[in-house]
Amino acid sequence: MYRIVKKQILNPTVIRMDIEAPYVAAKAEPGQFIILRVDDNGERIPLTVAGYDREQGTVTIIFQVVGATTSQLSRKEEGEYITDFVGPLGNKTELDGKKRVCIVGGGVGCAIALPIAQKLKEDGGSVTSVIGFRSKELLILEEEFKNASSRLFIMTDDGSYGRQGNVCVPLKEMFENGEQFDEVIAIGPLIMMKFVVETVRPTGIPCTVSMNPIMIDGTGMCGGCRLTLHRDGKRITEFACVNGPDFNGYEVDFDEAMSRSSMYRDFERHAYESDCNLLRKETE
Numbered sequence: 001m002y003r004i005v006k007k008q009i010l011n012p013t014v015i016r017m018d019i020e021a022p023y024v025a026a027k028a029e030p031g032q033f034i035i036l037r038v039d040d041n042g043e044r045i046p047l048t049v050a051g052y053d054r055e056q057g058t059v060t061i062i063f064q065v066v067g068a069t070t071s072q073l074s075r076k077e078e079g080e081y082i083t084d085f086v087g088p089l090g091n092k093t094e095l096d097g098k099k100r101v102c103i104v105g106g107g108v109g110c111a112i113a114l115p116i117a118q119k120l121k122e123d124g125g126s127v128t129s130v131i132g133f134r135s136k137e138l139l140i141l142e143e144e145f146k147n148a149s150s151r152l153f154i155m156t157d158d159g160s161y162g163r164q165g166n167v168c169v170p171l172k173e174m175f176e177n178g179e180q181f182d183e184v185i186a187i188g189p190l191i192m193m194k195f196v197v198e199t200v201r202p203t204g205i206p207c208t209v210s211m212n213p214i215m216i217d218g219t220g221m222c223g224g225c226r227l228t229l230h231r232d233g234k235r236i237t238e239f240a241c242v243n244g245p246d247f248n249g250y251e252v253d254f255d256e257a258m259s260r261s262s263m264y265r266d267f268e269r270h271a272y273e274s275d276c277n278l279l280r281k282e283t284e
Contacts (some may be wrong), residue, residue: 001081002036005058010140013065015074015107016050021085022057030115031093031246033212038072039086043215045069046215046241049088050111051118055067059085062111062140090245091206095120098182102128102174103149104167104189105195110141112210113187117148124149128181130170132192136161167192181205186249189213194254207249211240211257226260228253 006018024034033048051060065074076082093116095101101120105113110131117127129149133139133271134157145152153170156164163169171184180203186196187210200207215225225240238244 001083002085003081004076004078005056006071008078010062011138014062014111014138014140015065015109016060017073017076018053018058018060019085020057021059021087024085024087025052025054025057025059028052028059028088029092030095030119031112031210032088032090033215033241033245034061034085034087035089036061036073036082036086036159038069038076039083042072042083043069044084046089046212048112048177048210048212049246051115059087062108064108091243093119093185093210093246095108095123095125099125100180100182101125102130102171102181103186104171104184104186104188104192105129105131106167106186106192107133107138108140108147108214109192109210109213112142112212112245113185114144114148116185117145121148128174129153130155130167132188133161133166135157139237166195168195171196171199175199175203183208186210187212190254190258190272193249193252194258197249197252197254201250208246209249209252210245211247211252212245215241215245226257 002158003019004017008016011123028210029047033046035044035046037044046059047063049059050062063070067069103113103117117129120127126147128151130153131145132155136156139161145268153167155169156162183206185208186193190213193209197207197209211227227238227240229236229238230253231251255276
């Protein structure tokens with residue numbers, strides 16, 4: 001059993017939790033993920049590591065309430081326990097030798113981007129962060145990104161905070177001004193990562209994307225996170241949870257990945273609504 005040490009509501013649908021898991025905290029690195037179960041009857045879900053404290057033995061997860069399991073997890077409070085918390089899994093984000101990096105985060109994907117920015121700063125790197133949200137109400141982790149970044153651009157679709165527009169706007173401006181980076185790292189919705197890759201492509205700057213949004217069981221057995229990569233003139237199949245979550249953005253077939261990820265949308269909505277209906281009956 002794993003104790004919830006801290007719980008924080010970041011916005012109406014996004015929650016941060018610090019979980020007491022000393023063995024996981026001792027080995028976790030930015031880019032890796034864990035698999036958890038809320039209770040003995042719960043499903044297994046993968047969540048990317050959003051931070052860790054090796055001294056306190058805690059691992060931070062940040063999740064959006066979108067399905068039945070995240071809804072159940074959101075109702076847990078500080079001092080309560082979850083059944084399973086396994087990890088770290090997947091490959092860490094490779095940052096060795098990278099001193100000037102642009103990190104692009106969208107929505108809850110910013111939770112995954114933050115520990116990468118923090119690690120780069122810790123290693124003496126210069127970090128330019130671009131984070132985007134639909135509106136000010138959904139903004140998360142602003143202060144944390146300020147502390148981890150040399151420069152921070154905040155974008156909102158409706159212009160309610162920061163600058164109006166998507167995350168590609170400041171990227172294009174920087175490239176037009178001749179700015180160079182050792183790498184651009186993009187983490188967020190698939191459609192956002194696709195357009196970030198296309199914005200970076202003309203520069204030839206290496207562009208890494210995190211394909212955690214399409215992971216389901218986290219072991220490669222379900223096949224839901226399989227990716228088609230275009231590499232050296234060949235079509236190659238790999239799995240986000242086993243071979244990633246990070247991939248060369250120029251190789252990823254985003255259209256196929258988006259089509260496959262949408263297959264589960266109706267099922268997730270049905271499971272979420274069933275959980276909500278069950279909760280209402282329990283409280284009546």
